[in-house]
Amino acid sequence: MTPASAPAARTPLNRARVVAEALATADEAGLESLSMRSLADRLGVVPMALYKHVSNKEELLDAMVDAVIREIQPRDVADDWKEAAREQVMAARRTMLQHPWAWRAIETREAPSPAALDRMEAMIGTLRSGGLSAPLVHHVMHTLGSRLWGFSQEVFATGPQPTDPQAAQEAMEMMAARWPSVLESAMSTLHQQDTAVGPGCDDETEFTFALDLILDAAERLHTQGWTPGPRSDGATRVGAP
Amino acid sequence: MTPASAPAARTPLNRARVVAEALATADEAGLESLSMRSLADRLGVVPMALYKHVSNKEELLDAMVDAVIREIQPRDVADDWKEAAREQVMAARRTMLQHPWAWRAIETREAPSPAALDRMEAMIGTLRSGGLSAPLVHHVMHTLGSRLWGFSQEVFATGPQPTDPQAAQEAMEMMAARWPSVLESAMSTLHQQDTAVGPGCDDETEFTFALDLILDAAERLHTQGWTPGPRSDGATRVGAP
DNA sequence: ACCTGAACACCGTTCAAGT
DNA sequence: ACCTGAACACCGTTCAAGT
Numbered sequence: 001m002t003p004a005s006a007p008a009a010r011t012p013l014n015r016a017r018v019v020a021e022a023l024a025t026a027d028e029a030g031l032e033s034l035s036m037r038s039l040a041d042r043l044g045v046v047p048m049a050l051y052k053h054v055s056n057k058e059e060l061l062d063a064m065v066d067a068v069i070r071e072i073q074p075r076d077v078a079d080d081w082k083e084a085a086r087e088q089v090m091a092a093r094r095t096m097l098q099h100p101w102a103w104r105a106i107e108t109r110e111a112p113s114p115a116a117l118d119r120m121e122a123m124i125g126t127l128r129s130g131g132l133s134a135p136l137v138h139h140v141m142h143t144l145g146s147r148l149w150g151f152s153q154e155v156f157a158t159g160p161q162p163t164d165p166q167a168a169q170e171a172m173e174m175m176a177a178r179w180p181s182v183l184e185s186a187m188s189t190l191h192q193q194d195t196a197v198g199p200g201c202d203d204e205t206e207f208t209f210a211l212d213l214i215l216d217a218a219e220r221l222h223t224q225g226w227t228p229g230p231r232s233d234g235a236t237r238v239g240a241p
Numbered sequence: 242m243t244p245a246s247a248p249a250a251r252t253p254l255n256r257a258r259v260v261a262e263a264l265a266t267a268d269e270a271g272l273e274s275l276s277m278r279s280l281a282d283r284l285g286v287v288p289m290a291l292y293k294h295v296s297n298k299e300e301l302l303d304a305m306v307d308a309v310i311r312e313i314q315p316r317d318v319a320d321d322w323k324e325a326a327r328e329q330v331m332a333a334r335r336t337m338l339q340h341p342w343a344w345r346a347i348e349t350r351e352a353p354s355p356a357a358l359d360r361m362e363a364m365i366g367t368l369r370s371g372g373l374s375a376p377l378v379h380h381v382m383h384t385l386g387s388r389l390w391g392f393s394q395e396v397f398a399t400g401p402q403p404t405d406p407q408a409a410q411e412a413m414e415m416m417a418a419r420w421p422s423v424l425e426s427a428m429s430t431l432h433q434q435d436t437a438v439g440p441g442c443d444d445e446t447e448f449t450f451a452l453d454l455i456l457d458a459a460e461r462l463h464t465q466g467w468t469p470g471p472r473s474d475g476a477t478r479v480g481a482p
Numbered sequence: 483a484c485c486t487g488a489a490c491a492c493c494g495t496t497c498a499a500g501t
Numbered sequence: 502a503c504c505t506g507a508a509c510a511c512c513g514t515t516c517a518a519g520t
Binding site for chain 1: 512515
């Protein structure tokens with residue numbers, strides 16, 4: 001039907017379109033809605049067609065994560081290393097708030113993508129520029145963990161609270177009876193729903209508290225001339241358990 | 242065939258057996274090998290039989306996580322709150338080293354199980370006993386994050402290193418060219434494979450560095466009379482981004 | 483040479499039919 | 502009343518057959 005010289009009416013599939021549509025699906029409907037079959041449907045092709053452009057689903061997720069990490073754009077800040085490091089992490093967080101599915105995809109990647117290595121290179125460079133030793137920077141990067149990528153793993157995200165007032169009352173009474181300290185702790189701080197990555201209480205206040213605690217501690221250890229080996233508090237700690 | 246008065250030759254299925262066999266499967270073959278169908282096979286029953294004892298796979302995983310968390314048994318230590326808190330976390334870590342699949346199951350739970358609440362109650366109680374205020378304890382619990390459960394999320398676990406010497410050499414040269422600081426940082430610290438939870442470098446050294454950093458910082462904030470509100474370093478920080 | 487329908491080897495879970 | 506085979510509604514991926 002179509003003349004051989006004219007391209008097909010449908011835009012030909014390519015890797016960029018596949019990844020872009022996958023990102024759109026995750027943004028709109030969540031990561032659990034993304035399957036190779038549903039993605040093929042959205043693109044109006046047969047599932048097998050996708051395998052021309054990504055070798056499998058894991059590679060598609062790799063590409064999606066790479067694209068999201070590439071969106072992280074720290075603002076230019078003063079040349080204080082700690083403030084610069086803080087801004088880089090907060091920039092990552094801004095990106096994660098825009099892609100609520102991304103943290104789940106990031107934490108299942110096996111190796112860092114090029115964009116991830118670029119991000120790590122920038123962060124490590126910033127910390128080293130402050131004079132922190134390579135081993136200290138290495139430990140600080142581990143201590144930051146997922147916070148480098150703008151989220152903190154909320155292990156037991158306090159799930160959706162019971163909306164029924166009576167059920168809420170009963171849950172509270174059970175907590176008070178068996179877990180009074182947990183209840184007191186939960187009540188002691190209000191959480192901001194609107195600045196949280198995902199469910200639970202990984203909100204701005206908790207995130208910045210932990211971030212500043214880590215960066216301040218890193219600065220202190222550096223100033224005190226930390227070196228690898230014994231515990232920083234001076235207690236002896238020799239040998240494996 | 243079997244007299245009606247005698248029990249069936251096969252031990253009748255019950256919830257405890259289902260959960261125990263699921264734990265054994267995960268310990269032996271990993272969490273990815275655990276399916277409702279494979280578990281039923283191991284127990285010599287039809288898949289549907291499991292649904293008499295667990296309402297679905299998520300509830301089975303809940304029960305498995307509850308059982309593992311119940312295994313965490315901190316040793317009795319001196320009445321110093323920081324040393325007690327440290328031992329509780331290290332006890333969790335010892336348990337995770339014995340069940341390498343457990344961290345993946347824990348991080349996908351939606352709500353804390355009774356055993357998890359008991360663990361949190363003990364930890365919060367210990368921190369409060371040191372005189373730390375309820376809001377400070379709340380923030381410290383968030384800062385600990387998954388470390389409370391004995392693991393730290395290794396976001397980009399440096400995957401299996403290339404065993405082929407030439408491939409390793411090439412990878413190193415590529416890193417040196419594009420990500421020199423990442424390479425320098427990686428080279429600066431050796432990791433202990435035998436004390437790591439899962440792949441990557443969540444080993445004893447990294448884990449205790451971060452744990453001590455957090456507990457030391459908590460102690461310092463407490464001593465300095467930390468109260469909720471402005472940033473601990475005195476910098477002003479008002480309003481949302 | 484290129485594309486793809488059908489199939490393969492799985493999932494978790496439902497449900498009606500059988501004893 | 503109890504149990505379960507077959508089926509449902511999915512997966513990701515392979516592969517041989519068709520054009």
